Amino acid sequence: MNQEKAADGQGKTPKIRLRGVKKSFGDNHVLRGIDLDIGEGESIVVIGGSGTGKSVLLKCILGLLRPDEGLIEVDGEDVSRLRGKDLERMRRKFGMLFQNAALFDSLPVWENVAFGLIEGDRMNKKEAHKIALQKLAAVGLDEEVAGLFPAELSGGMKKRVGLARAIATNPEIVFFDEPTTGLDPIMGDVINDLIVQIVHDLGASALSITHDMASARKIAHRITMLYQGRLIWSGTVAEIDTTDNAYVKQFIHGHAEGPIAMPVLRP
C-alpha cells in the first residue's frame, strides 16, 4: 500500500495514542511499557510471538482490560476517564474482530453481523438485514449462511462472520486479531484486499495482529514488533526487509535459531 496516506496522520493528534502502557497478570508482566501512535487512516500491523501479549494490547485499548499503568487516548480523550454515555460513544468508533470470533451463539449469523446496527445505531431490522447481507457478501458468505447459527459454521467461516460484524457499522477504527488465521490462502488474500479497501475507502484507522507475513505486507502502512512486553521495532513494509534488527529478521524468516529463544525442550 502507498505510504502517503500514512504520512497524512503525522502532525495532527493521532487517532490512538499509547504511552507507557503496562499490564500484568500476577507475576506475568505481559505489557511492560508500550508507546504507540496510530494516525488517522493509518494501518498498523503488530507482529510478535505467540503469547507475547498482542491480544491483551488490543483489549487494553478497547477498555476490556484495565491497564495497570500508562495512558491510552482515542481522539485525544483519555479512555480511562470516560464513563457511561461518553464511554459508549467512544466504543462506537471501534469495530473489533476477536481472535476466536466470539460470535453470539444464540443469534443467527445475520443478526450477529447486524447487532451493532440494531442495538447500537437503533436501525430497523429490515434495513439492518440488508446491510448484514452486503457485509457477508463482502467476506464471501451468501444468504444461505446468513440464516445459520454460529455453531453450524466452520472455523474460517466464523472468522469471516466476525470480520463482517466488525465492519458492519463502518467504524472509524478497526481492530483485527488474526484476520486470516484459519483461512485458505485464496480467501486469506480476499480478506487482505477487503481490509485494504476498508482502510482506503472509509479512511478507517486499523490495528491488526497477524502471524501471516504476506498478509502483513499487504495490509500494513507500518509494522511493529512486540517482544517481551515492548514494541522493539517499528518501520514501514519496505524497511522490514532491509532491517538488521536480529529479532525482526528471525521472526519474518521464521528461523528457530536466533536471539528469540523458544522455551521448548528438545528431546
Add this chain to the structure above:
Amino acid sequence: MGFIQLIGRTFLAFLAAVGRLAIFTGVALSHCVRPPFYGRNLLRQMVEIGYYSLPVVGLTAIFTGMVLTLQTHTGFARFQAESVIPQVVVVSITRELGPVLAGLMVAGRIGAAMAAEIGTMRVTEQIDALTTLATNPFKYLIAPRLVAGVICLPILVLIADIIGVFGGYLIGTYKLDFSAGAYLQNARAFLEPMDVISGLVKAAVFGFLIALMGCYHGYNSQGGAQGVGAATTNAVVSASILILSFNYVITELFFAR
C-alpha cells in the same frame, strides 16, 4: 498464630466477596431502571422462566399437596382434628411450601441455565464482544433476567398454590372421605389474604435471588468449561441457601405484624 491468621484471611475474603456481590447488585439494579430496555430479551426470559418452568413447578406442587394432606391426616387423626386438615394444608402451601419448593425447583432449573449461558458467553469472549458493540452487558443480559425473575416467580407460585391445594383436594375427597363441598368450604373460610400475599412477596424475592446468583456467578466465571461448571454449581447452591435464609427473614417480618 497461623490459625488466627487463617481465620482473619478467611473473614477478609468473605467480606470482599460480599462487597463484590453488593456492588454487582447495585450496578445491576441501576441498569434495571435506566433505558434503553431490551424488551425482546425480557420476553424471552419470561417465557424461559415462567412458561417452561410450569411443568416442573406444577408437578412439585401437586405431589406436595397430596403428601401434605396425607401426613397432616396422620398427625391430626390422633386427636380427632381431621376437620382442620384443609386449613392446615392451604396455609402451609400458600405461606411456605409453594414459594419455597417452587423457588428451589426454579433455582435448579433457571439459576443453573443462567450461570451456564452467561458463563459460556464470558469465557468465549461474547461478553467482551457485546461491550465492543456499544451494548452494556448489564442492560442486555442481566437486567432482563432479574426483572423476569421478579415478575415470573410470583405468577408461578400462584399457580403452584392452586395446583397444590387441588392435590390436597384430590386426596381429601378420594381417600379421606371429605365431601367435595366441605373440603373447599373449610379451605376457603380460614384463608386470609395475607397468607397468599406473604407467599407472593417471598416468591418475588426468591425470583430476584435466583436470577442474581445465576448472573453473578456466570458473569464472573473464568477459565473454560471447568469454570463454567463451577459457576453453575455455585449459582444453584448459593441461590438455594439464600432462598432458605431469606424465607426465614421474610416469615419473621410478616409474623411480627
